Amino acid sequence: MMTPFQAKKAALVFALFAFILLSLGSWISGARVLAAVVRGVEGFFIFGGLAWAVCALVSTNEPQDKKKKKKRPQKGQNLDQTV
Secondary structure, eight states, X not given: OOOHHHXXXXXXXXXXXXXXXXXXXXXXXXXOHHHHHHHHHHHHHHHHXXXXXXXXXXXXXXXXXXXXXXXXXXXXXXXXXXX
């Protein structure tokens, strides 16, 4: 699992990748620079938002290793009890 901070970082990386891919792909295909940038910005918001939503569903508030630790009773806790 991932923390909320890792989810935001993953969404940002995915959004930047989508922006670059859409902008360059549109420009190479013959679009004007402004139209290519607008398509890149649209892709940034759409795919970044989608990635953030998916990662937010998967993320947890506390790290995985803290969840697996079980509380063990302290030594000598049951010595005070009478038989």
